[in-house]
Amino acid sequence: MTAVPEYVSYARMEELHELQRPRSDVRGELSFLLISHVKELLFRVVISDLDAARTALGDDDLDGACSALARAVRSQGVLTACWESMNGMSADEFVAFRHVxxxxxxxQSFVYRTLEFVMGNRPERHxxxxxxxxxxxxxxxxxxxxLYDAALGHLARQGFAVPEPCLRxxxxxxxxxxxxxxxxxxxxYxxxxxxxxxHRLAECLLEVAYQFSRWRATHLLVVERMLGGKGGTGGTDGAAWLRExxxxxxxxxxxxxxxxxxxPEQGRTP
Ligand code: HEM
Structure with a gap:
């Protein structure tokens, strides 16, 4: 009997590669599934760094928070770059397996929803x-x-006049x-x-928000490229919904x- 190499057993690679099971023979479907899995996993990487930043802010550890936010930004860059791989699929390939x-x-991604909730987007419908x-x-x-609540709590403890209702x-x-x-x-500022x-905290937070918006904007472009004006499988009107x-x-x-x-030198808007 051949021993399973440690790399394969440690990371459970056999199970991992069992997970992508296309339902059609269309070439693009396997890539679609692989990239979907990669993105889901990267959402978790970002959540873990944002969660660390939130904990650090609760301890008023600014250095720790900014390091964690900078790590999140790196993974967000990878998340956005993943769309490039998805764009290797043409619209006719996508439409050929979309029905599956x-x-x-x-x-419906609960990991993505968790990520939005960690960041602070908690609209009632979700x-x-x-x-x-x-x-x-x-x-x-x-x-x-x-995370934003934690940042505001930190600022309040530093003596800034954060309105009470935002903290409670x-x-x-x-x-x-x-x-x-x-x-x-x-x-x-x-x-x-x-x-x-x-100021450093604000720049780190803004970079995370900027990268998130960049991911959304690129998703919208991919959606227009694949679907034009078609509705989404999730029941929305597709690109129009994502534009909002x-x-x-x-x-x-x-x-x-x-x-x-x-x-401040001029006392007027630059
Ligand atoms: C050909 C590729 C893709 C197309 C055409 C597409 C299309 C869409 C559309 C139309 C929506 C709006 C909801 C709906 O009615 O379905 C949506 C939402 C969403 N898609 Fe994609 N998508 C693609 C790939 C991906 C991938 C690879 C991911 C990452 C795992 C992803 C993550 C999401 C998320 C998280 C939402 C919800 C966004 C929110 O709630 O703000 N999509 N997608």
Whole structure:
């Protein structure tokens, strides 16, 4: 009997390669399945780094939080690059096996939903569904403050005037954009040398949000390339629905405060 090499047994490679089982003979389906699995696993890598950042922020460990956020950004870059591989499939190949998906859609990915919840996008339509029928890990996530909540809590402990309702909101509710939080970021960016730590944190958070939006925007392009104006298997109207999702920004005040940012030397908007 030949011994199974440690590489194969340690990482359970045989089981792993059993998982991609195309339902058609169309060439593109195997790549589609492989990339879908790779992406799901990368979602978990990002969740694990964002979770570490959140824990570090709870301990007011800014260095630890920023290192974890920087690691997440690297994996987010890989996630976006994965779309390149998917684009190797032509629209005629995709349409030739699309029927085997039935109503399967990424919108049903509970790992992706967990990732959005960790980041802080917790709209009622998703939280209600997750609390009613989601797996334990998604429900557990909704009992925790989000990464953005943890960042705001850290800023409040550093003496910034984060509005109380933002700090006391039940974790399963959506963070609503707040002028008070915008004011906090404005204060930080108004004097970055004085607020070095919070400024660094803001730049790290913004990079994570930027990379997330880049992934969404590229997904939309792939969807247009494969489907044109067709509806999605998940029951939405496809690209039009995703275009609306693309409007959403994580950590909203980190994007909006910039409109009010002025050059302190000039006392006017640059
Ligand atoms: C040919 C490739 C793909 C097409 C045409 C496509 C199409 C779509 C469409 C139309 C939607 C909207 C929901 C629906 O009605 O289905 C959607 C959502 C989604 N897709 Fe894809 N998709 C593709 C590949 C992927 C891959 C590889 C992943 C990663 C595992 C993925 C992840 C998602 C996620 C997470 C959503 C939900 C987004 C949200 O809730 O904001 N998609 N996709």
């Amino acid at each position: 998906l039935n109503d399967a859609s990424g919108v 939280t209600r569904a997750a609390l009613r029928a989601g797996p334990e890990q998604v429900r557990a996530e909704l009992a925790k403050p989000s 909101r039940p974790p399963d509710r959506q963070h609503e954009p707040s002028t008070g939080v915008e004011d906090v970021w404005l204060e930080v 108004g004097d970055p040398r004085r607020h070095r730590g919070p 999702v693309n409007e959403h920004r994580f950590f909203p005040e980190l994007w909006t405060f910039r409109t009010r940012l002025e050059d």
